[in-house]
Ligand SMILES: Nc1nc2c(ncn2[C@@H]2O[C@H](COP(=O)(O)OP(=O)(O)OP(=O)(O)O)[C@@H](O)[C@H]2O)c(=O)[nH]1
């Protein structure tokens with residue numbers, strides 16, 4: 001059973017959403033969220049055979065959308081020859097079961113669809129582990145619902161029916177699976193933590209690109225670093241983090257990471273599961289929040305990203321809002337202000353400004369230099385030992401010192417520098 005779930009086949013689907021006054025904005029469906037669900041369906045390789053948006057004061061406890069609407073959806077399914085129904089809202093395990101029975105085709109919700117896309121597309125071992133963990137966590141309560149239902153059907157009172165035994169076996173199996181996956185992920189996290197310590201020693205600032213799915217994050221990383229990672233016009237194109245070095249200026253190189261895109265109603269297990277990847281965010285020195293300004297709903301999308309940044313504990317990290325796809329923007333004035341920049345990752349427009357802004361945020365101006373000090377300037381050597389990191393000292397014709405200097409110290413020792421530093425550029429636009 002679990003194996004079936006992990007290999008769900010996405011085909012010809014009817015999409016259904018419920019807009020109920022009592023549901024929060026995050027839980028409600030709308031025409032826009034159904035359009036997004038259709039894009040998700042296409043990413044998963046499915047085809048939309050029809051859409052139904054139901055307005056209702058409160059969800060029906062059993063069928064979520066109400067008996068009458070279920071009949072309507074069933075007719076649509078039959079008329080269109082659809083083989084599944086996908087709900088934009090989250091369904092409880094028992095609602096999912098009731099709807100499967102009533103509609104006579106398989107029923108899933110947005111979370112399951114997103115999980116399926118992640119399962120299809122995760123590339124690295126780590127990514128696959130995370131998705132598998134999320135899938136089992138999603139499956140567990142549904143499994144229980146399923147067997148409880150069977151038990152009731154068989155009417156077994158006071159005896160351990162075959163269903164119950166099977167449920168126990170399956171539950172144990174899945175609990176074991178979950179424990180094992182968590183252990184493996186913990187291992188991955190430890191390796192990451194070690195890598196991070198090394199990086200901190202190297203004093204290389206980490207800049208993470210975040211943003212709504214399809215905003216242009218991978219295109220930006222490619223343009224800046226020539227990383228050559230795929231950047232296609234579909235949701236969740238990137239599921240694994242890619243990191244490249246980027247030279248911001250002569251005194252500053254950073255590590256730039258592309259991350260998985262965010263989306264509204266991201267299944268909670270996935271947020272948890274992806275923390276290992278996304279935890280890069282909480283250690284980043286700077287976040288670039290890429291926003292697709294050509295999308296009429298960019299404000300809403302940016303809000304979703306903001307919320308997830310908080311959830312991931314990265315709200316205190318300095319941030320630059322990068323308004324991308326400016327080449328497609330049709331309004332008069334592009335958003336502007338402090339820590340806001342508009343660019344086109346495609347054409348390269350505005351990238352100079354972006355680099356200058358990154359530099360302003362992370363470039364400490366620290367620089368490794370070689371100095372030749374005359375023997376009567378021993379006082380300078382004392383100062384270097386006090387103020388900066390001295391890497392080596394050799395006594396020859398003069399005192400040769402290799403030191404990693406801050407801008408203030410560089411100013412003081414400039415006459416003795418023989419290698420490794422020239423005055424920083426005044427501006428990025430030559
Ligand atoms: N016109 C225009 N298109 C862009 C720009 N930046 C990205 N795109 C296009 O937008 C689509 C999505 O770009 P990606 O870089 O894959 O977006 P992403 O944020 O990495 O998406 P996910 O990995 O799915 O989260 C691609 O078709 C890009 O060619 C831009 O500045 N202008």
Ligand SMILES: [Mg+2]
Pocket residue numbers: 217218219230231237238
């Ligand atoms: Mg991408």
